[in-house]
Amino acid sequence: MSVRERDALGGRAAIVGVGATEFSKDSGRSELRLAVEAVRAALDDAGLTPGDVDGLVTFTMDTSPEITVAQACGMGELSFFSRIHYGGGAACATVQQAALAVAAGVAEVVVCYRAFNERSGRRFGSGVQHREPSAEGAALGWSLPFGLLTPASWVAMAAQRYLHTYGLTPEAFGHVAVVDRKYAATNPAAYFHGRPITLADHAASRWIVEPLRLLDCCQETDGGQAIVVTSVERARDLPHAPAVIAAAAQGAGHGQEQMTSFYRDDLTGLPEMAVVARQLWRTAGLGPGEIDVGILYDHFTPFVLMQLEEFGFCGKGEAPGFVAEERLPLNTHGGQLGEAYLHGMNGIAEGVRQVRGTSVNQISGAERVLVTAGTGVPTSGLVLAADG
Helix, strand or coil: CCCCCCCCCCCCEEEEEEEECCCECCCCCCHHHHHHHHHHHHHHHHCCCHHHCCEEEEECCCCCCHHHHHHHHCCCCCCEEEEECCHHHHHHHHHHHHHHHHHHCCCCEEEEEEEEECCCCCCHHHCCCCCCCCHHHHHHCCCHHHCCCCHHHHHHHHHHHHHHHHCCCCHHHHHHHHHHHHHHHCCCCCCCCCCCCCHHHHHHCCEEECCEEHHHECCCCEEEEEEEEEEHHHHCCCCCCCEEEEEEEEECCCCCCCCCCCCCCCCCCCHHHHHHHHHHHHHHCCCHHHCCEEECCCCEHHHHHHHHHHCCCCCCCCHHHHHHCCCCCECCCCHHHHCCCCCCHHHHHHHHHHHHCCCCCCCCCCCEEEEECCCCCCEEEEEEEECC
């Protein structure tokens, strides 16, 4: 049974610093160096020093250990370190872990980071090539022999069912790609800066796995991103207006697998995100109509549509029209389709910028931002809000 009441974490911690490397296709340096550059940039943004940090959180998939990052950054003693599993589903949960540590008094300043050479090094989009024996590997054994070898092929199963159920065509997914690329085109940090697309461009892009085209799939990126979390009280003495963590949640659904939950009763939704949505709304005391900006994890366009429906922004099957009408500003940094694929950590940074009022695509009056992590896997989410 998932949590059914408001939790006690909301409003007790804030994000006070964000920092990133450039986003590229060939960084020319190690993943550790990328991590260190991002962490230092985030601390500079927060007006803090490495000596102020006593906690670090990252992904189980990250290759740069906490103690190694601490040493390379010149940090002192650590009282808290943690890692979150399930790939991109970990993004918002790293911030949740940091907030929990701060709220419990286990640490005072916690930095969350993610760094990889995902284009020039290990390419996640290439799918499963070798795995050590594990329970997760055994689960994949029910799908891999039938040709479902890559993330795109896993998502295509659910995407095809979504189109069939609601009588839609692949153009439904194109609206997400067009919106993301519109914002990327005006974001100098985005890989696709200056390169918007149209629905016709989407329809002309090559098939990857039907019904997914090339422009439905996120890019591959080298880079690093870091986020600094501390108490709301301390945040008020730092240079930037804090982005208060109004709510943070993790979620795994019934019958959950990693990207291959094909034995559920319904493939047209994301039950793991429904768990997250219920807890975020309960804890933040908000509903869909009170969110000013949505930063929704967009490794593949169909899952953006399903997220909008799980969070109650629109009814089942109505998300394509919702996006086409731009009824909610979405992925104002360009998302992972347009800015960079950093396992969702760059989306958290954009949420902070919107609350601060410093985004290159600033939405006027943005005070409450929904940020989500990877879908199709156990996942997480945040509601960030202006202080007071």
